[in-house]
Structure formats: structure tokens, C-alpha cells
């Protein structure tokens with residue numbers, strides 16, 4: 001039996017996943033899992049450690065670790081995504097923000113523009129406008145507007161996480177995948193990142209991995225619960 005989705009259904013799904021499994025050779029590491037992400041929803045992806053939350057996110061962006069493969073179907077905006085094709089459209093349509101913020105050596109502006117410069121053809125002014133909009137949406141603009149040229153490494157951990165959120169939002173993705181965005185943060189930084197994620201609610205389609213049931217309660221309107229593959233197999237057998 002597949003892991004189950006609970007919550008409200010919606011006619012318009014940005015992502016639809018059916019029978020997704022991640023395999024290492026013949027061994028099932030994750031799944032099978034079936035769920036949808038309705039447009040504008042914030043969905044919590046929960047489950048015990050090792051159930052495959054991070055791996056599911058990586059499968060959705062077709063960036064599984066070497067040696068692993070996926071089975072089952074993933075549709076993004078009604079289009080089936082094939083594995084291992086290096087789909088450039090997918091890179092800007094479904095964007096993953098990893099657990100540990102990846103901040104490069106350049107300035108705050110360089111970092112915020114990173115994805116845009118690589119994936120979007122637009123004038124310098126348009127890119128800058130999109131960057132500012134994304135920094136506002138991630139709740140970081142007021143803290144960095146006067147120091148966009150300073151090194152991104154000068155930011156706090158919470159600010160770095162919101163910078164990574166802005167970098168993803170600047171691509172105007174159809175779906176945003178957030179992997180434990182507050183797990184490495186102190187309480188105050190966690191609150192600022194949560195405020196930013198809460199502000200996306202209804203406007204963006206978000207899949208949020210979290211260990212914290214309270215956070216899922218605060219930020220999400222529906223949940224997908226993953227089980228360890230052994231548990232899923234036991235349920236199937238009963």
C-alpha cells in the first residue's frame with residue numbers, strides 16, 4: 001500500500017506523484033508514495049528518520065545521488081518528468097532549497113542572482129527587479145538592501161537560509177521544496193525563517209520537510225506521511 005496523503009484535494013495539481021519509489025539496485029530505499037501538490041498549497045512531508053523525505057525531494061528535481069534510481073511517475077504541471085534527462089526547464093520549475101544553506105563566496109547580490117543568471121534570459125534591470133522582489137518575499141530585503149555588495153558570508157545562518165529562499169523564489173518556480181529549512185537554526189532565526197515561509201502560504205506551492213510536528217501545524221495546510229519501506233511492506237501484506 002502506498003503512503004497516504006491527508007488534507008484537502010484540489011482540482012489543480014502542480015505536482016502529481018504516483019507510486020514513487022527510490023531504489024538502490026533491487027532494494028527499495030523509499031516508498032512507494034503517492035501524493036499531489038495542489039496549486040497554492042503548503043504540504044508537510046513527514047515521517048521517521050530514514051523514511052526518505054530528503055530523497056523524495058531529490059527525486060522530484062531529478063537529482064538523486066549516484067547509483068540510486070526512481071520508479072513510478074512524477075508529473076509537473078501535467079507533464080511527465082523523465083529521469084536522468086538533465087531537464088533545464090525542471091531546474092527552474094521545481095526548486096529545492098537544501099537543509100544547509102549553500103552560500104557562495106561572492107556578494108549577497110551575486111548569491112541572490114545566481115540561479116537567475118544561469119537559467120533566465122532577461123535584461124540586467126529585469127534580473128535586478130526579480131531579485132529585489134524575491135528578497136522582499138523571503139523577508140530579507142530590509143536587512144540587506146543597503147549592503148547588497150557585501151560578502152554573503154557576513155550573514156547570519158537564518159539570513160543565509162532566507163537568502164537561499166530568495167534565490168529559489170527569484171526563479172518564480174511552480175513548486176518550492178524546502179528540506180528542513182530551520183533544523184540548523186536557533187529559536188530566533190527559526191522564527192524569522194518560519195515567518196518567511198508562512199508569508200508564502202496561498203501564493204506559492206510548497207513542499208516542506210520537517211521533523212517538528214509543531215512547525216508542520218503552524219505552516220502547512222496538509223501533510224504527506226512517509227513510512228519506512230519495511231513498514232509499508234508490512235501494511236501491504238496484512
Ligand SMILES: Nc1ncnc2c1ncn2[C@@H]1O[C@H](COP(=O)(O)OP(=O)(O)OP(=O)(O)O)[C@@H](O)[C@H]1O
Nearest residue numbers: 024029030048049050051052053054055056065066
Ligand atoms: N546515496 C545513497 N546511497 C544509498 N542509500 C542512500 C543514499 N542516500 C540515502 N540513502 C538511504 O535512503 C533512505 C532515505 O534517506 P533520507 O535521507 O532520504 O531519509 P530522511 O527521511 O530524509 O531522513 P532524516 O529525517 O534522518 O533526514 C535511508 O535508508 C538512507 O540510508
